[in-house]
Amino acid sequence: MSLTTREFWTAIHGMGLGALFLLAFAGGLAGLYGLRREWETVAGIREQVRRLIAGTWIMAILAWLTVIVGTWVVYPWYRATPPEGADLKEYPRSYLLSDPNLEAWHTFGMEWKEHVTWLSPILATAVAYVVLRYGFRLADAPGVRRALIVLFVLAFLAAGVGGILGAFITKVAPIL
Amino acid sequence: MSEEARRDVSQPRAEERAEFTNGAAAASVLAAGIGSLALGFFTVVVEASEGARETLNLYDPVGPLSGKTTFAVVVWLAGWVVLHLAWRGKQVSFGMVFAFALVLIALGFIGTFPPFFEVFSYE
Numbered sequence: 001m002s003l004t005t006r007e008f009w010t011a012i013h014g015m016g017l018g019a020l021f022l023l024a025f026a027g028g029l030a031g032l033y034g035l036r037r038e039w040e041t042v043a044g045i046r047e048q049v050r051r052l053i054a055g056t057w058i059m060a061i062l063a064w065l066t067v068i069v070g071t072w073v074v075y076p077w078y079r080a081t082p083p084e085g086a087d088l089k090e091y092p093r094s095y096l097l098s099d100p101n102l103e104a105w106h107t108f109g110m111e112w113k114e115h116v117t118w119l120s121p122i123l124a125t126a127v128a129y130v131v132l133r134y135g136f137r138l139a140d141a142p143g144v145r146r147a148l149i150v151l152f153v154l155a156f157l158a159a160g161v162g163g164i165l166g167a168f169i170t171k172v173a174p175i176l
Numbered sequence: 177m178s179e180e181a182r183r184d185v186s187q188p189r190a191e192e193r194a195e196f197t198n199g200a201a202a203a204s205v206l207a208a209g210i211g212s213l214a215l216g217f218f219t220v221v222v223e224a225s226e227g228a229r230e231t232l233n234l235y236d237p238v239g240p241l242s243g244k245t246t247f248a249v250v251v252w253l254a255g256w257v258v259l260h261l262a263w264r265g266k267q268v269s270f271g272m273v274f275a276f277a278l279v280l281i282a283l284g285f286i287g288t289f290p291p292f293f294e295v296f297s298y299e
């Protein structure tokens with residue numbers, strides 16, 4: 001059992017960084033939702049804020065690493081132009097475009113994934129920054145807290161689109 | 177638990193009681209909207225213009241995606257710095273700012289959606 005360098009970085013991108021971001025979402029959402037003065041003691045809020053600061057920053061960093069590795073490390077292998085007579089299965093983009101039954105995986109799937117996922121770290125960073133700057137005081141600012149929840153969900157949706165499409169595209173045309 | 181320790185866990189500390197001004201939060205949220213819109217805008221522009229496609233191709237192996245994402249991040253950070261400097265320590269109409277940011281984010285999502293940006297294709 002072994003992985004090529006390309007398979008290793010593809011796994012880091014999708015199954016490592018990206019999957020960790022998506023899995024951590026539920027915890028972050030619960031933390032933001034529960035940050036209310038009427039539900040928690042002062043000590044409870046203080047402890048929850050500490051976890052929330054750590055969690056949201058870890059998620060923002062994971063989101064940045066996911067899109068940076070995906071765009072600058074993995075994507076060049078995906079879109080490389082095959083030389084004359086090459087086996088197209090080693091060139092996923094060209095392979096997908098060569099088959100009318102598969103081309104939508106590139107023209108819709110990859111084209112959407114490669115762009116929309118960049119919204120995720122921008123939105124996640126905005127949330128992490130506000131949690132860090134305001135911390136405890138967010139418990140008294142329901143409007144701001146609700147806005148953060150919306151941004152957090154949108155960051156998750158953008159990453160989720162990328163994750164789902166990435167999994168399917170890798171199934172149809174893996175980077176070997 | 178001593179009286180002092182009990183007071184420590186049951187009372188907000190001075191910095192936690194500090195006056196809440198929402199300017200910095202509003203700046204962060206609106207900047208995220210501006211960054212999202214910038215990504216959608218660059219995606220559409222590259223689709224619509226061969227010149228933009230070449231200009232934004234900062235690194236051949238990645239193609240124009242390299243420029244679209246890099247410049248979107250630059251616009252986001254620049255917008256954030258400007259808004260933060262303007263609004264920090266101030267109270268702004270957060271609901272209005274957030275609603276406007278949501279519109280910008282929605283435009284960002286739409287701009288990155290292939291059936292939309294392909295309408296502008298020059299090819």
